Each structure stands twice: as structure tokens, then as C-alpha cells.
Amino acid sequence: MEDQKRMMQAHIDPDDIRKHPNLVHQQQDIGAILQRIMAITDESLDEAQARKHALNCHRMKSALFSVLCEIKENTALSVRGIQEEVPPDPQLMRLDNMLLAEGVAGPERGGFFAAAAAVAAAAEGSTDDGSLEHADYREKLSQIRQIYHAELEKYEQACNEFTGHVMNLLREQSRTRPISPKEIERMVEIIHRKFSAILMQLKQSTCEAVMILRSRFLDARRTRRNFSKQATEILNEYFYSHLANPYPSEEAKEELAKKCCITVAQVANWFGNKRIRYKKNIAKFQGEANLYAMKTAVDAASVSSQSSQLNSPATPDSGGYPSLCYTPDGRL
DNA sequence: GGTTATGATTCTAC
DNA sequence: GTAGAATCATAACC
Numbered sequence: 440m441e442d443q444k445r446m447m448q449a450h451i452d453p454d455d456i457r458k459h460p461n462l463v464h465q466q467q468d469i470g471a472i473l474q475r476i477m478a479i480t481d482e483s484l485d486e487a488q489a490r491k492h493a494l495n496c497h498r499m500k501s502a503l504f505s506v507l508c509e510i511k512e513n514t515a516l517s518v519r520g521i522q523e524e525v526p527p528d529p530q531l532m533r534l535d536n537m538l539l540a541e542g543v544a545g546p547e548r549g550g551f552f553a554a555a556a557a558v559a560a561a562a563e564g565s566t567d568d569g570s571l572e573h574a575d576y577r578e579k580l581s582q583i584r585q586i587y588h589a590e591l592e593k594y595e596q597a598c599n600e601f602t603g604h605v606m607n608l609l610r611e612q613s614r615t616r617p618i619s620p621k622e623i624e625r626m627v628e629i630i631h632r633k634f635s636a637i638l639m640q641l642k643q644s645t646c647e648a649v650m651i652l653r654s655r656f657l658d659a660r661r662t663r664r665n666f667s668k669q670a671t672e673i674l675n676e677y678f679y680s681h682l683a684n685p686y687p688s689e690e691a692k693e694e695l696a697k698k699c700c701i702t703v704a705q706v707a708n709w710f711g712n713k714r715i716r717y718k719k720n721i722a723k724f725q726g727e728a729n730l731y732a733m734k735t736a737v738d739a740a741s742v743s744s745q746s747s748q749l750n751s752p753a754t755p756d757s758g759g760y761p762s763l764c765y766t767p768d769g770r771l
Numbered sequence: 772g773g774t775t776a777t778g779a780t781t782c783t784a785c
Numbered sequence: 786g787t788a789g790a791a792t793c794a795t796a797a798c799c
Contacts, residue, residue, distance in 0.1 A: 663778055663795050671777095686788090707787090708779060715789060716777090776797070783790085 468499050469506065491615060504617050531635070534642040541649045543584045580649070587645045594641060598634040602627050666709075670699035674709050678717075679731035685714055 475490060538544035609623045666674070677695060678685050687695060692706045699706070717724045 665777065665796060705778075709777090711788070711790095712778070715791095718789090772799105774797100774799080777795085778793105779795100780793075781791085783788105785786105785788090 469502070495615065528635075528639070531639055531642070534639070534646055537646050537649075538587070538642060541646075542580070543587050543645055543649060583645060583648050587641070590641050591638075594634065594638055598631065601634075602630050605630060666699065666701060666705075670701060673698050674706070674713070675727065675731050676735060678710065678713050679728050680735045682728065685710060685717075 535544065605626060606623055609618050609626060612618060613623075665671075674695060677687065677691070681687070687706070687710060689703075692703045692710075696703045696706045701709075
């Protein structure tokens with residue numbers, strides 16, 4: 440009767456007992472060991488240590504361990520497992536992408552040189568100064584890259600060291616309490632997650648450093664260069680010859696950009712500024728307007744006269760400008 | 772060194 | 786998305 444009760448408690452199939460008579464005795468042993476474990480907390484430290492030692496040396500220890508490990512697996516760990524399916528952090532992904540694009544993370548080529556090309560583009564129009572800034576930017580970016588990789592190495596080393604330490608500790612502890620390999624694996628995951636927060640901070644501060652560097656070197660306001668005289672003349676000619684509607688089409692902007700050796704965006708900026716400044720102070724620009732209107736008229740006249748009077752006397756070498764007198768505000 | 776000119780950016784309205 | 790307006794930052798000039 441007592442045996443049956445114990446069997447029920449231990450969920451043992453009676454058929455198994457008939458087949459394996461030793462099983463009943465083994466279950467009795469396990470039951471006794473479990474009871475002793477439960478009683479350990481009520482004992483003094485010395486008594487508990489002695490009992491712990493006795494349990495460690497018990498012949499059933501390994502079997503008991505596997506049972507306890509299985510129980511743990513089926514209860515607490517299985518519950519945790521459901522919650523641990525965490526999707527990749529979008530913030531970390533963004534930082535990774537940025538560091539890759541900037542050439543700080545990943546292979547040195549690609550992003551790094553793309554960024555350098557961006558600097559070169561920003562310094563468009565400038566010569567010596569631009570290349571100097573370009574080199575300076577590359578050097579600074581390279582420094583950031585070096586620091587990032589050094590820190591990353593330190594981080595990985597620290598992470599591996601700590602993980603190894605914890606794993607050893609758990610393995611050591613697994614001699615006295617049931618710790619399954621899966622549990623150790625999960626602990627390693629937890630440690631990696633904690634360390635990834637530090638990694639996130641490293642990536643965040645690296646991104647900030649790159650952004651500051653970029654703003655310092657790529658902010659066009661800091662590296663502003665006036666357009667060449669020729670470029671300004673071309674733009675002004677177009678503006679004043681289309682004064683009724685100074686809004687160049689995309690094609691016209693592209694052509695002007697090509698002629699002036701500037702970007703389409705710069706052409707758009709120039710026209711934006713010109714329109715607003717002209718409108719604000721028409722009187723101030725009147726002279727300029729007359730000058731370019733005259734120039735356009737003379738150019739048109741010279742083209743038509745060249746085509747119709749190829750043998751006519753040569754005009755003075757004044758770049759096609761008429762020798763007319765202007766008032767200070769540009770009027771004839 | 773102060774002032775003006777100028778190219779670029781940002782914000783707002785459409 | 787584009788234009789207008791305000792503003793910033795630097796170049797150029799005196």
C-alpha cells in the first residue's frame with residue numbers, strides 16, 4: 440500500500456514495476472533524497488554542508504540531476520522561452536546601416552570613399568582648400584573608425600571574458616545544483632543582450648561623432664565659395680533676359696549648371712535668391728538689368744549682322760559691349 | 772573691424 | 786515639390 444502511494448506520487452506505471460523490480464527501490468531512494476533536499480533549509484550550515492556533500496557523493500545523484508533538470512526545462516524555462524523571441528532592434532539596425540554607409544563599420548572601401556566623394560562634391564569649385572579639407576575629413580573619419588574598432592574589440596573581449604566566467608561558474612555550480620546546458624545557453628543570451636546595450640551606446644556615440652564631423656566639413660555654408668565671374672554673368676544674362684518670367688525649366692537649369700560648372704541645385708538656389716533680392720530692391724538692380732538687357736541686344740545684333748554682313752568693318756575688341764555711357768543706376 | 776554681397780539652409784504656404 | 790521669405794555663415798570690399 441505504501442509502495443503504491445509512493446508510485447502514484449512518482450507517476451510510475453505499475454507495468455514498469457512488474458518488468459523492473461529494482462525501479463521501486465530506486466524511486467524510494469529518489470523520494471528520500473528529495474525529502475532530504477527539502478529539509479536542508481531547516482538545518483544548520485554545517486549540517487547542510489555535510490548533507491550536501493553526502494548528496495554529491497550519492498550513487499543516485501546523476502539520475503536525480505537529470506530528473507530535476509527535466510522538471511526545470513518543462514516549467515520555468517519553457518515559459519521564459521516564449522518571451523525571448525525578440526525581433527532585431529530597429530534602432531540598432533539604423534545605427535549599423537549608418538556606420539556601414541559612412542564606412543566606419545564594415546570594409547574600409549565603399550562608404551568611406553563615398554563620404555570622401557561627398558566632401559569633394561561639397562568643395563566643388565574650390566581647388567587647394569577643398570583638397571586640404573578633403574584630406575582632413577578623411578583623416579578625422581579614419582580616426583573615428585580606428586577608435587570605433589578599438590572599442591569594439593575591447594567590448595568583444597570583455598563580453599567573451601564575462602561570458603566565459605559565468606559559464607565556468609555555472610558549470611561549477613552544476614555540480615551542486617541542477618543546471619542544464621540549455622539554462623547556461625540562456626544565461627549566455629542574457630549576458631549578450633546586456634552587453635549589446637553597451638554596444639548600442641558605442642554605435643550611437645560613433646554615429647554622433649560622424650554627424651558632427653560631417654556637419655563641420657560638409658556644411659556648405661562653412662565652405663562657401665563665390666561663383667566665378669563668368670558663371671555669375673551667365674546666370675545674370677539668363678535672369679535679365681527672362682525678367683518677365685525668371686523661372687528656368689529643369690532643362691534650362693541643367694544647361695546653365697553645365698555652362699557655369701555648378702550643380703542644378705546651385706542654379707535653383709541662385710535663381711531663388713536672385714528673384715527675392717531683385718523684387719525687394721528693384722531700383723538697386725536696375726543698372727544691372729539695363730546692362731544685361733543691352734548686352735543681350737548687342738549680342739543678338741552682332742549675330743544677325745555677322746550672318747548678313749560678313750564683310751562689314753570689325754567692331755572694337757571690347758567683348759561685344761557697346762561704348763555707351765550709363766548713369767550710376769545703369770540708365771543710358 | 773565693420774559693412775555689404777552672396778550662396779546655402781530652413782521654414783512656411785500653396 | 787516648388788517658391789517665397791527669413792536667416793545664417795562666409796567672402797569680399799572698404
